[in-house]
Amino acid sequence: MRHTLPLAPQFYVTAPQPCPYLDGRMERKLFTALQGEQAERLNDALSKQGFRRSQNVLYRPSCSECAACLSARIDVSRFVPSKSQKRTLRRNAHLERRATSPWASEEQYALFRRYLDKRHADGGMADMDVFEFAAMIEETPIRSRVIEYVDRESGDLTATCLTDVLDDGLSMVYSFYEPDLPQQSLGSFMILDHIEIAREAGLPYVYLGYWVPNSPKMGYKANFSGLELFRQGTWMPRREDDDFSAEISPDGTDPIAEQVANISLPDTRG
Template sequence: MSRDITPDIRRIRLFLTDPHPCSYLPGNEATTAFVASADLNLEVNSHIEVDPQFYSQLSDMGFRRSGQYFYAPRCQACNACISARLVVKKFKPSRQQQRCSSRNQDLTVWISTQIDEQEHYPLYKRYINTRHADGDMFPPNLNQFRDFIGNLREYSRIVEIRCGDELIAAGVVDILEDGLSAIYTYYSTEPQHKKRSLGTFTILSEIMLAREMELSYLYLGYWIKDSPKMAYKSNYRPLEILKDRQWTPLV
C-alpha cells in the first residue's frame, strides 16, 4: 500500500537531461536537473508528497514546477538562468505599471482552483501560436495543456482576468510557505487587447494576491539578463536573485 511521505531535502536525488539546445539563448546548450520521484530509503512504489514545506525548500534552492516535474537548470558552461523573486511588501509600481493598472480598471480578477478547459485551452493555444511559435511548447495540443497547465496541485490557484464574461488572461500560481510561485501566464493576443499589456497586468494581480495573503515573495522563475523573453522580470522592484546559494538584491 502506498503512503505519502515528505522526503528529506538533504537526500533528494536528481536526474540530469542530456545537453539540448537552449530555448532562451540561441547557440547555447542547456542541461536540466529534475527531482527524482523516489527517496533512497523508500520502496519503489512509495509516493512522495511534494507538500508546501518541501516545495518551499526546493524553491529556496532555485527549483521550479512544470506540470508534475520540479526542475532547475544545471548547465555546464552557462549560469545565465538566475532564480528571481519580488519582495512583495516593498513593491512600488513604476509609472508604466501604474498606467497599466489604470488602463485595465474595467477588468475583473477572479481566483479559482479549477480550470475550465473549454475556456482556457483556446486562449492558451492562441497565445502559444502567436507569441511562442519558436519555443519548446509549439505546436500546442490539449494533452500538453493538461500536463503543463491543468496538472494542478492542492496548493495551486488560477488568476483569471476577465473583460465582462470573456476570459482574456490567466496566470497559474502555487502557494508556498513564504510566497507565491508564478508558474505560467497566457493571455489574449487579439488586437483589441494589445494596449492592455495583459502580461504585466497579470503579474500585478499576482502581487496583489500575495499581499492579500500576507506572503513575502512572488517567485518569478528565472531571470536571464540577455534574453528579451526573460529580462523583463527586472522591471519589478525590489527584486532578489539567488546568487551563490544566497538571495541578494538585484542592483
Template sequence: MTRHPTDHPQFYLTAPAPCPYLEGKQERKVFTHLVGHGAPALNEVLTQGGFRRSQNIAYRPACENCQSCISIRVRAHDFKWTKSLKRVWKDGANIVGARLPASPSAEQYDLFRDYLLTRHEDGGMTEMSILDYAMMVEDTHVETLVLEYRRRGPDSFITGIGDGSLLGVALSDQLSDGLSMVYSFYDPAFKDTPLGTYMILDHIVRAQKMRLPYVYLGYWVDGSQKMAYKSRFKPQEHLGPNGWVVPVE
C-alpha cells in the same frame, strides 16, 4: 516505520540541448519528481532554492560554463510603483482575476493555443494537445491555483468573477512565503492594457493582501530579450552563491 520514498527525492540530469534563450548555448537541467504527501514541503524548499515547477517536476538549470539564468523574486511589500506600471494597473481597472481550483477547460486551451501560435510559434509547446494542457494544469501534488482574467461585469463586485470572454490565465503555486507564477498566457489581440504585465502586478497586489512577502517570477536571463521585462518589477531579489540578495544597480 517504512517512509514514503518521496521523503528522499532522487535528482537527475538531462542531456545537453539547445538553449531556448541564448543562441549558440547548450542547456542542461537537474530535476526531481514532486509526488506524494511530501510534495508541498519539497516544492517550498526547492522553489526557495531556485527551482521551477512544471507539472510534477521541479527543475533548475545546471549548464556547464554558464550561469546566465538567475532566479528572481519580487519583494511584494516593498514594491515600487513606477509611472508606467501605475498606468498599466489603472488601464486594467476593468479586469477581474478570479481565483479557481487547478482545473482545465476548453476555453482555457483555445486561448492557450492562440497565445502560443502568436507569441511562441517556434516553441515546443505548440504541439501540446488538449490532454497535454489538462495535465499541465491538474497534474500537481502541491497547492496550485488558476486565475482567470475577464472584463469586470455588473455582478463582479459580489461574485469576484469577471464577465465575457477569457482574456488571460495564470497558473500559480501558493507557498508559505509567496506566490510562484508557474505559467501564464493571454489574448494576444487584447490592446487595452499589457496583460502580461497586468497579471504580474495582480499577483504582487494579491501577495500584499495575503501578507506574503514574495512573488517568484522564475528565471531572468542576462542577455535574453525574452526575459528583459522581468527587470521592471522592483525591488527584487536574485539568488546567488550567498543566498537571496537585492542586486546592485
C-alpha cells in the same frame, strides 16, 4: 521509538539541448520528482533554492557552460509601482480576477492556443494538444490555483495564470493572455495583480521564474522594483550596476554531485 528519515529525493540531469535564451549555448536541467505526502514541503524548500515546478517535477538549470538563468522573485515589501505600471493597472481596471481550483477548460485552451500561435509559435509548447494542456494545469500535488482575468462587460477570458501557493509566497508557474491586446501589457498586469494578492494574503514574495541577463525575452522582469535574484546560493537584490559576467561566461559550473550535495532538504523527523 520510531523515527522518520529526512526526505531523500533522487536527482537527475537532462540531456543537453540548444538554449532558448543565449545563442550557441546548450542547456541542461537538474530535476527531481515531486510526489508523496511531503510534496508541498519539498516544493517550498526547493523553490527557495531556485527550483521551479512543472507538473510533478521540480527543476533548476544546471548548464555546463554558464549559470545565466537566475531565479527571480519580487520582495512585496520593497515593491513600488512605477508610473508605467500604474498606467497598466488603470488600463486593466475592467478585468475581474477569478481564482479557481486547477481545472482546465476549453476556453482556457482556446486562449492558450491563440497566445502560443502569436507569441511562441516556434517554442517548446507549440505542439501541445488539449490533453497535454489539461495535464499542465491539473497535475499538481501541491496547493495550486488558476487565476483567471475576465472582461466584466463582455465576459471574455482575457488572461490566465497557473499559480502555486508556497509557504512564503506565490509562484507564477505559467501565464498566457490575449495576444491581440499589446497595449494592455497583460503579462506585466498579471505580475502586478499577483503582488497585490500576495500583499493581501500576507505573503512576502512573488516568484517569477527565471531571468537571463541580456535576454530580450526576459527584460520585462527587470522593470519591477524589489526584484531579487538567486545567485551563488543566496537571494540578492538586483541592482542596476550588477555585473553578471561570471554567470554568463562559459567557465563551467560546479559538478552535479556537488550541486546536489549543497541542496537543503526539509527534515520530516518527529
